[in-house]
Amino acid sequence: MWNLNVGRVILALLTTATAAAAVTVTVSATASHAIPTTLWGQMYEDISFSGDGGLYAELLRNRAFQRVTPGTVASLVGWQAVNGASIAVVAESEPVSNALPNALRLTVPAGSTAQVGVANTGYFGIKVTADTTYKASFHYRFPSSTSSGSLSATLSLQSTAGRVFGSTSVSLSRSTSWARVAADLTATESAGDTSNLFVISVDGAEAAGETVSLAMLSLFPPTFRGRENGLRIDLAEALEEMGPAFFRFPGGNNLEGQTVDRRWQWNATVGPLVDRPGRQGDWSYINTDGLGLLEYLEWCEDLNMIPIMGIWAGYALGGTSVPQSQLGPYIQQAADQINFVIGDPATSEAAALRARLGRPEPFALEYVEVGNEDFIGSAPGTYTYRWRDIVTALQAQFPDIHFIASTIPWNPVLTPVPTHYDVHVYQTPTWFAQNSFFYDDFQRNGTLYFEGEYAAISTNPNNIFGSPAQGRLVYPTMQSAAGEAAFMTGLERNSDIVFAAAYAPLIGHATNNQWTPNLLAFDAGQVYKSTSFYVQKFFSHNRGDEYIPSTLPARTGTLYWSVVRKTSTSEIIIKVINTAATVAPVTFELPFANVASTGTAEVLTGGGTTSNTPSSPNAIVPVTSTIATGQTFDYNAPPVSVSVLTFVAP
Numbered sequence: 001m002w003n004l005n006v007g008r009v010i011l012a013l014l015t016t017a018t019a020a021a022a023v024t025v026t027v028s029a030t031a032s033h034a035i036p037t038t039l040w041g042q043m044y045e046d047i048s049f050s051g052d053g054g055l056y057a058e059l060l061r062n063r064a065f066q067r068v069t070p071g072t073v074a075s076l077v078g079w080q081a082v083n084g085a086s087i088a089v090v091a092e093s094e095p096v097s098n099a100l101p102n103a104l105r106l107t108v109p110a111g112s113t114a115q116v117g118v119a120n121t122g123y124f125g126i127k128v129t130a131d132t133t134y135k136a137s138f139h140y141r142f143p144s145s146t147s148s149g150s151l152s153a154t155l156s157l158q159s160t161a162g163r164v165f166g167s168t169s170v171s172l173s174r175s176t177s178w179a180r181v182a183a184d185l186t187a188t189e190s191a192g193d194t195s196n197l198f199v200i201s202v203d204g205a206e207a208a209g210e211t212v213s214l215a216m217l218s219l220f221p222p223t224f225r226g227r228e229n230g231l232r233i234d235l236a237e238a239l240e241e242m243g244p245a246f247f248r249f250p251g252g253n254n255l256e257g258q259t260v261d262r263r264w265q266w267n268a269t270v271g272p273l274v275d276r277p278g279r280q281g282d283w284s285y286i287n288t289d290g291l292g293l294l295e296y297l298e299w300c301e302d303l304n305m306i307p308i309m310g311i312w313a314g315y316a317l318g319g320t321s322v323p324q325s326q327l328g329p330y331i332q333q334a335a336d337q338i339n340f341v342i343g344d345p346a347t348s349e350a351a352a353l354r355a356r357l358g359r360p361e362p363f364a365l366e367y368v369e370v371g372n373e374d375f376i377g378s379a380p381g382t383y384t385y386r387w388r389d390i391v392t393a394l395q396a397q398f399p400d401i402h403f404i405a406s407t408i409p410w411n412p413v414l415t416p417v418p419t420h421y422d423v424h425v426y427q428t429p430t431w432f433a434q435n436s437f438f439y440d441d442f443q444r445n446g447t448l449y450f451e452g453e454y455a456a457i458s459t460n461p462n463n464i465f466g467s468p469a470q471g472r473l474v475y476p477t478m479q480s481a482a483g484e485a486a487f488m489t490g491l492e493r494n495s496d497i498v499f500a501a502a503y504a505p506l507i508g509h510a511t512n513n514q515w516t517p518n519l520l521a522f523d524a525g526q527v528y529k530s531t532s533f534y535v536q537k538f539f540s541h542n543r544g545d546e547y548i549p550s551t552l553p554a555r556t557g558t559l560y561w562s563v564v565r566k567t568s569t570s571e572i573i574i575k576v577i578n579t580a581a582t583v584a585p586v587t588f589e590l591p592f593a594n595v596a597s598t599g600t601a602e603v604l605t606g607g608g609t610t611s612n613t614p615s616s617p618n619a620i621v622p623v624t625s626t627i628a629t630g631q632t633f634d635y636n637a638p639p640v641s642v643s644v645l646t647f648v649a650p
């Protein structure tokens with residue numbers, strides 16, 4: 001993510017609207033290059049509750065009081081008292097773990113009679129579905145208990161109006177030392193909306209005057225592929241549906257930290273949840289780090305994605321660069337992070353930790369990105385020594401890994417000479433269409449490029465990062481998706497040097513977000529697939545393995561295309577993008593002896609300013625039809641559309 005409009009010159013050529021004359025596209029007989037299998041994938045970081053409250057399936061917000069200041073209103077975010085209980089976050093005199101110094105103290109007032117307790121409101125709601133079993137757990141102790149025996153507590157899912165959808169009871173022993181309780185909670189009824197609570201309550205009369213400390217509370221719905229501490233099924237399935245080849249993590253700005261101490265540190269994100277301290281993220285909320293390094297790697301394996309892993313590179317977003325003489329421990333921490341992923345448990349302590357956590361075999365790792373957006377602020381000035389020292393040290397230890405530079409290509413000049421660069425751009429739909437030739441003029445000298453973040457985010461070229469009132473998009477539109485698709489035809493044509501590309505951000509809460517637009521929006525109840533999502537899916541599923549040159553589109557026109565072959569199925573796949581508001585007729589001339597007489601057209605089209613939103617989630621969805629094909633055939637690209645034409649040509 002970036003907040004500076006730098007790096008690229010907008011082609012300010014104006015095209016005049018004329019009636020569309022048919023364009024003839026002549027396709028070459030031979031392929032120019034192989035298309036990398038890595039081409040289309042996903043860029044992930046925790047932003048707009050994409051992780052905590054989003055992909056990470058945990059339902060309780062502020063479950064472990066990580067990084068909050070005890071006694072403040074903010075420390076109780078997500079929690080409320082039930083029936084007159086007194087609740088406060090305190091610095092525990094005997095914390096449940098070193099990583100979690102705080103606990104929630106619940107005191108039942110003298111004279112209580114009803115069920116009293118504490119409730120969590122979830123991440124802006126909790127979805128409750130009938131016949132679904134939720135896994136609840138928490139740590140507790142009775143800090144000043146003098147009595148023995150046990151106290152029964154009720155765990156329930158309720159509407160805010162008190163309707164109970166499911167409940168179970170657990171027995172709490174009145175001990176001053178910590179114990180953990182876990183229970184399955186099955187909903188017998190679905191809630192009509194997501195304004196629901198998870199409630200822990202006790203009988204007021206029985207517990208009057210008693211105090212209990214609660215720590216590391218958790219409530220999980222069923223997760224993707226049933227993984228413990230896993231991912232929210234509908235979001236995970238939507239990400240899987242896109243067909244991504246890679247997953248870049250953990251950021252993005254969220255890798256960097258505002259200060260050096262607040263950087264993402266791999267070792268704070270692995271192991272038992274009670275040993276993860278959490279951190280103040282870069283996007284205005286506290287990260288639980290429940291979705292940690294091991295979870296990311298397992299997710300990559302589940303979806304057959306290759307990881308593109310970021311390491312912290314000595315720069316914090318607040319503007320601090322670690323001096324060259326003090327880089328050593330950070331380089332060591334990065335080496336440990338890589339060893340956690342691929343190291344040998346016999347020789348690396350980090351790899352031995354991975355083995356103790358149940359994974360002796362290494363994961364696959366080929367790409368490591370060194371920092372994030374080191375073209376911002378004072379970062380470029382220090383990246384020369386940071387890159388040199390970090391990459392020199394790590395390349396010697398990990399000769400098979402490709403290190404990706406995060407500055408603007410070739411500025412500043414870096415040694416060792418980068419073999420891979422990550423390029424980011426947030427721009428207008430028009431910019432994307434008119435820059436589909438961005439890479440055509442790059443030298444072919446062995447350097448590879450990762451279009452690591454891109455999205456059409458505004459219709460206002462003079463204020464790309466402005467507000468919605470100034471043209472900023474809240475959700476991708478048909479027009480923005482078409483602009484991106486036009487740009488992506490250029491990435492395909494240049495996939496001899498562009499090895500990977502990802503829209504960003506990947507996921508964002510529909511209303512509680514720090515950035516718009518997002519590829520997938522969601523709330524506690526649902527996932528909303530954007531027009532841009534369908535474009536990404538189109539390209540991922542129709543990547544092909546050979547690029548076939550054809551007549552080039554006009555650089556600043558409104559009609560774009562690319563032609564690929566999928567050898568395994570003998571298919572020719574043509575993407576046609578029309579960014580104009582009128583139909584664009586096009587004639588394809590193919591040199592192949594056998595071309596099937598019919599094929600399919602998958603088409604995404606609609607009003608240019610139309611978006612898929614929570615109130616209209618399926619305003620624009622792909623439609624598949626049969627089309628006539630042949631050695632020469634005509635296709636009418638609908639107004640503002642992205643079409644994928646597929647036919648067999650053995």
Ligand SMILES: *[C@@H]1O[C@H](CO)[C@@H](O)[C@H](O)[C@H]1NC(C)=O
Nearest residue numbers: 265267268275277329332333
């Ligand atoms: C992670 O490792 C660093 C040293 O690389 C250390 O300073 C830090 O305390 C560790 N954090 C946790 C939570 O273990």
Ligand SMILES: *[C@@H]1O[C@H](CO)[C@@H](O)[C@H](O)[C@H]1NC(C)=O
Nearest residue numbers: 410417442443444445446447
């Ligand atoms: C590759 O090309 C770029 C310009 O596109 C140039 O700046 C760079 O020095 C070249 N790199 C090598 C290794 O020749």
